[in-house]
Amino acid sequence: MRLDLSVDVAELTAAIVDIESVSGNEKALADAVEEALRALPHLTVVRDGDSVVARTDLGRAERVILAGHLDTVPLNGNLPSRVEGDRLYGCGTSDMKSGVAVQLKLAHGLAAPSRDVTYVFYDCEEIEAARNGLKRLVETRPELLAGDFAVLMEPTGGLIEGGCQGTVRVEVTARGERAHSARAWMGVNAIHGAGEILERLRAYTPARPVVDGLEYHEGLNAVFVRGGVAGNVIPDECVVTVNYRYAPDKSEEQAVAYLREFFDGFEVEVTDASSGARPGLDAPAARAFVAATGAEVRAKLGWTDVARFDALGVPAVNYGPGEPTLAHTRDEHVEIPLIGEAERRLRAWLG
Amino acid sequence: MRLDLSVDVAELTAAIVDIESVSGNEKALADAVEEALRALPHLTVVRDGDSVVARTDLGRAERVILAGHLDTVPLNGNLPSRVEGDRLYGCGTSDMKSGVAVQLKLAHGLAAPSRDVTYVFYDCEEIEAARNGLKRLVETRPELLAGDFAVLMEPTGGLIEGGCQGTVRVEVTARGERAHSARAWMGVNAIHGAGEILERLRAYTPARPVVDGLEYHEGLNAVFVRGGVAGNVIPDECVVTVNYRYAPDKSEEQAVAYLREFFDGFEVEVTDASSGARPGLDAPAARAFVAATGAEVRAKLGWTDVARFDALGVPAVNYGPGEPTLAHTRDEHVEIPLIGEAERRLRAWLG
Numbered sequence: 001m002r003l004d005l006s007v008d009v010a011e012l013t014a015a016i017v018d019i020e021s022v023s024g025n026e027k028a029l030a031d032a033v034e035e036a037l038r039a040l041p042h043l044t045v046v047r048d049g050d051s052v053v054a055r056t057d058l059g060r061a062e063r064v065i066l067a068g069h070l071d072t073v074p075l076n077g078n079l080p081s082r083v084e085g086d087r088l089y090g091c092g093t094s095d096m097k098s099g100v101a102v103q104l105k106l107a108h109g110l111a112a113p114s115r116d117v118t119y120v121f122y123d124c125e126e127i128e129a130a131r132n133g134l135k136r137l138v139e140t141r142p143e144l145l146a147g148d149f150a151v152l153m154e155p156t157g158g159l160i161e162g163g164c165q166g167t168v169r170v171e172v173t174a175r176g177e178r179a180h181s182a183r184a185w186m187g188v189n190a191i192h193g194a195g196e197i198l199e200r201l202r203a204y205t206p207a208r209p210v211v212d213g214l215e216y217h218e219g220l221n222a223v224f225v226r227g228g229v230a231g232n233v234i235p236d237e238c239v240v241t242v243n244y245r246y247a248p249d250k251s252e253e254q255a256v257a258y259l260r261e262f263f264d265g266f267e268v269e270v271t272d273a274s275s276g277a278r279p280g281l282d283a284p285a286a287r288a289f290v291a292a293t294g295a296e297v298r299a300k301l302g303w304t305d306v307a308r309f310d311a312l313g314v315p316a317v318n319y320g321p322g323e324p325t326l327a328h329t330r331d332e333h334v335e336i337p338l339i340g341e342a343e344r345r346l347r348a349w350l351g
Numbered sequence: 352m353r354l355d356l357s358v359d360v361a362e363l364t365a366a367i368v369d370i371e372s373v374s375g376n377e378k379a380l381a382d383a384v385e386e387a388l389r390a391l392p393h394l395t396v397v398r399d400g401d402s403v404v405a406r407t408d409l410g411r412a413e414r415v416i417l418a419g420h421l422d423t424v425p426l427n428g429n430l431p432s433r434v435e436g437d438r439l440y441g442c443g444t445s446d447m448k449s450g451v452a453v454q455l456k457l458a459h460g461l462a463a464p465s466r467d468v469t470y471v472f473y474d475c476e477e478i479e480a481a482r483n484g485l486k487r488l489v490e491t492r493p494e495l496l497a498g499d500f501a502v503l504m505e506p507t508g509g510l511i512e513g514g515c516q517g518t519v520r521v522e523v524t525a526r527g528e529r530a531h532s533a534r535a536w537m538g539v540n541a542i543h544g545a546g547e548i549l550e551r552l553r554a555y556t557p558a559r560p561v562v563d564g565l566e567y568h569e570g571l572n573a574v575f576v577r578g579g580v581a582g583n584v585i586p587d588e589c590v591v592t593v594n595y596r597y598a599p600d601k602s603e604e605q606a607v608a609y610l611r612e613f614f615d616g617f618e619v620e621v622t623d624a625s626s627g628a629r630p631g632l633d634a635p636a637a638r639a640f641v642a643a644t645g646a647e648v649r650a651k652l653g654w655t656d657v658a659r660f661d662a663l664g665v666p667a668v669n670y671g672p673g674e675p676t677l678a679h680t681r682d683e684h685v686e687i688p689l690i691g692e693a694e695r696r697l698r699a700w701l702g
Contacts, residue, residue, distance in 0.1 A: 165533060169582055181594045182516060182653040184570035185557070191573035191591070195549030202543050206536070219535035222542035223582055228575030231520055231594060231623065235574060240542070243532045243582060272582065302533040 001028060003036040005108035009343045010088060010336045013101040017081040017090045023071040023131075026050040026123040030070060033121050036104065042111040043119075046144060050123040051133040053144045054107055056116050062285045063116040065150035065314065066346070067134065067305070068100045069125035076330040089333040094322030098334045099153025102321065102343045106350065113350040115285065118147055125305065129274075134305050142312060149285035150309040151346075155322025158338050160290060161300035162214045162279025162317045164307055168244045168255050169223070169272040172197050172263045179234040187234035191227045194238035197266060198222065201242070204262075209247040212279045214299035216247035220262070241271070245301065248276035248310070277307040280315020292349035293319065352379060354387040356459035360694045361439060361687045364452040368432040368441045374422040375482075377401040377474040381421060384472050387455065393462040394470075397495060401474040402484040404495045405458055407467050413636045414467040416501035416665065417697070418485065418656070419451045420476035427681040440684040445673030449685045450504030453672065453694045457701065464701040466636060469498055476656065480625075489659050500636035501660040502697075506673025509689050511641060512651035513565045513630025513668045515658055519595045519606050520574070520623040523548050523614045530585040538585035542578045545589035548617060549573065552593070555613075560598040563630045565650035567598035571613070592622070596652065599627035599661070628658040631666020643700030644670065 001019055005012065021029040030050040037045045043054040050070065072092035081090030088098075100121060107119045122133030129135060137145060174194040179187025207218045220242065227238030242263075246255045252275040260268050280286055281297065290297060300306070306316035321342040326332045352370055356363065372380040381401040388396045394405040401421065423443035432441030439449075451472060458470045473484030480486060488496060525545040530538025558569045571593065578589030593614075597606045603626040611619050631637055632648065641648060651657070657667035672693040677683045 167533070167583075180653065181570060181572050181574060182518070182596050183568075184572050184596070185568070189552075189572055191576050192549055192553050194576070195546060195553050198543055198546030198549060201540075202546050217534075217536070219532060221532050221535050221540055221585055222578075223532060223584065223586060224579030225542050225545070225576050225589060226579075227573075228577075228592065231574055231592070232518075233574065234572055238576060241579065241582070245533050245535070302531065 001032045003032045005036050005104050009101050009105045009339050012104060013093065013098045013339055014081045014088055016097045016101055017092050018079065020075065020079060021070050021072055022074050023124050023127040026070045030121070030123065033104070037107060040108060043107060048137060048141060049133060051137060052121045054119045056113060058112065058116055060114070060116040063118060063147040064285050065118045065120060065145065065147045066103050066106065066153065067120035067122070067150060068096055068103055068153040069123070070100065070121050071123055071126050073126050073328050078330055078332060086336050087333045088336055091332060093334040094155045094332050095327035096154055096320055096322050098322050098339045099320040102339065102346060103153060105343050106346055110347070110350055115350060117350060118144070120145065134308050138308050138312060145309070145312055145314065147314050149280065149283055149289065150306070150314050150316035151289065152304060152306050152316055152318050153320040154304055154318045155320045155324045155327055156318050157323050158295055158321060158341065160293065160295045160297045160317050160319050162281055162297055163211065163248045163277040164300040164302065164304045165216055165245045165247055166250065166252060166255055166276030167274050167303050168252065168259065168270060170242050170259050171269045171271055172240045172242055173267040174238045176234065176236045178229060178236045181232045181234055184234050190235050190238040194227065194240055197240045197263065200262065207247065209249050211247055211249045212281050214279050214297065216299045217301055218247055219245040246276065248278045251275060274303050275307055275311065277310030277316055279317060283315050286315060289349050293345040295319065352383045354383045356387050356455050360452050360456045360690050363455060364444065364449045364690055365432045365439055367448045367452055368443050369430065371426065371430060372421050372423060373425050374475050374478040377421045381472070381474065384421070384455070388458060391459060394458060399488060399492060400484060402488060403472045405470045407464060409463065409467050411465070411467040414469060414498040415636050416469045416471060416496065416498045417454050417457065417504065418471035418473070418501060419447055419454055419504040420474070421451065421472050422474055422477050424477050424679050429681055429683060437687050438684045439687055442683060444685040445506045445683050446678035447505055447671055447673050449673050449690045450671040453690065453697060454504060456694050457697055461698070461701055466701060468701060469495070471496065485656050485659050489663060493663055496660070496663055496665065498665050500631065500634050500640065501657070501665050501667035502640065503655060503657050503667055503669050504671040505655055505669045506671045506675045506678055507669050508674050509646055509672060509692065511644065511646045511648040511668050511670050513632055513648055514562065514599045514628040515651040515653065515655050516567055516596045516598055517601065517603060517606055517627030518625050518654050519603065519610065519621060521593050521610050522620045522622055523591045523593055524618040525589045527585065527587045529580060529587045532583045532585055535585050541586050541589040545578065545591055548591045548614065551613065558598065560600050562598055562600045563632050565630050565648065567650045568652055569598055570596040597627065599629045602626060625654050626658055626662065628661030628667055630668060634666050637666060640700050644696040646670065
């Protein structure tokens with residue numbers, strides 16, 4: 001399969017969507033992207049697994065990164081793509097092959113951008129983090145990801161979503177002592193003890209820190225609870241799994257320390273943690289990006305791969321033509337005019 | 352296998368213990384009991400499944416019932432029985448073949464008791480209630496169980512344990528609304544909502560009603576809790592399973608009504624209920640029994656089959672030579688002198 005990068009961005013999006021690339025099956029699309037980019041003399045292309053990185057090397061004062069993932073969630077009877085009016089329907093149209101098409105159009109058209117550009121196309125974003133292609137590049141080829149600012153082309157409906165919040169999951173355990181439930185006072189009920197954990201959660205007021213000018217909105221929530229031995233036994237253990245979403249003014253260590261203090265008196269075990277990312281909108285490249293796109297800027301509350309750039313010291317935002325609420329749905333589609341608009345705005349920034 | 356009812360009660364206990372009768376496998380023992388009882392001209396014997404009922408019919412002013420189950424929990428390397436000093440070891444020695452041996456000795460020895468006696472030997476007490484032999488007799492042959500007072504020969508260490516508490520299990524459900532945990536305020540956290548259920552349970556003070564002169568001790572406890580959808584989703588349901596152990600001054604309906612009021616504002620679904628039994632110690636036959644045994648009397652807090660007699664209008668107590676804390680253990684044994692003592696005391700009552 002060959003990609004013709006000279007066609008219009010909507011047509012290119014449809015061509016990419018029609019190369020099925022459910023996570024783990026990105027090879028055909030990565031091959032096509034690699035081949036199309038190698039034909040462009042102003043780019044240096046590196047292939048790593050099913051990720052492709054292409055860079056200009058013009059000695060510009062700044063380097064920016066445009067990144068997008070090649071994979072999609074599993075098909076849901078929504079391929080091949082189809083056009084209806086102003087909309088392109090199909091798996092990956094919003095999340096995020098329309099963004100990938102914009103990257104490819106810019107890579108093709110901008111032989112001499114105002115800033116050096118690194119185009120990153122990576123695999124396995126939609127599945128477990130251990131297989132994430134950007135994670136692999138961060139760990140094994142960090143020099144390919146060096147830069148002053150990054151744009152991750154996840155669907156944002158044309159808004160700029162800055163940084164992302166961090167997330168920690170902890171298991172908070174209340175302990176007791178078993179006894180027959182007909183003689184409950186011989187034991188200590190751990191589920192009743194966990195009532196104190198839930199009381200603290202109910203009393204929690206979400207912090208709304210402003211970071212680099214964007215207001216975040218934290219959250220501290222029980223997402224699982226389990227406890228019980230048998231219908232006639234006073235339970236000796238109750239575990240509440242708590243998810244803390246915290247603003248990027250805190251490190252992972254600070255977030256965990258906050259939780260240990262919050263649940264003082266209970267066992268607290270961290271099961272899962274991903275640090276957040278500052279929006280970094282005070283960097284010159286970022287200011288120019290906001291000015292050029294003219295898009296509304298707001299804080300990103302969910303966690304995204306921008307945090308991987310932040311971990312490398314590269315401020316990053318989410319910006320893409322896809323519609324986030326349609327991601328992962330059978331009815332996934334993208335508004336065709338928004339794809340062209342994203343291409344024009346990024347071209348204005350980099351042209 | 353033949354049982355010789357003329358031997359001493361400890362020897363008879365060992366003989367019964369050595370006829371293995373794990374629940375569902377009582378046939379050999381029921382056959383032996385039936386055959387031995389049919390040889391006694393003063394008894395009318397009825398066989399029902401693997402239960403055996405034998406009755407005197409002397410036209411006495413009162414009729415009392417001595418009941419015991421023939422089955423045991425699964426073996427645990429503890430057969431055949433063995434004597435060590437004053438103890439008889441083996442599966443079922445305490446729970447409750449020593450009690451069954453006392454029944455058989457009385458059935459054999461008391462051709463003309465002071466009260467008419469119904470001896471009940473039943474199957475499948477140690478497993479799910481649906482297969483319980485006494486339950487079956489209550490439902491299909493209630494006339495066989497008519498009487499003024501019943502003694503269930505469960506292990507009590509020689510104490511009289513009067514009546515039993517009732518038990519109800521309910522599922523109390525808190526509901527919410529799902530949302531992504533990065534935007535928790537878009538949903539309603541059902542696990543946090545269940546905190547109110549646990550708060551009420553923690554504030555509960557157990558009632559200790561006195562019924563027919565015995566003090567009971569109620570209990571209201573969470574025995575299970577479950578809730579949660581995914582690690583990044585605000586949960587929309589949390590279910591707390593609550594076990595209420597209530598004194599026999601309340602009916603099952605009253606207990607359920609109490610729970611519905613206690614958990615007002617939440618869904619309450621009854622999953623399991625067994626009503627209690629009043630000790631009925633004011634009945635003349637009961638008073639004579641207490642006087643004859645001279646044993647300490649206390650309330651039974653756990654649920655036992657005495658409740659099945661109560662449901663027929665027959666007051667009932669637990670009284671047996673076995674040691675309750677040894678029931679269902681590998682080390683199960685019975686103090687041999689206590690078996691003889693139980694026999695003597697019941698003989699004094701009925702002789």
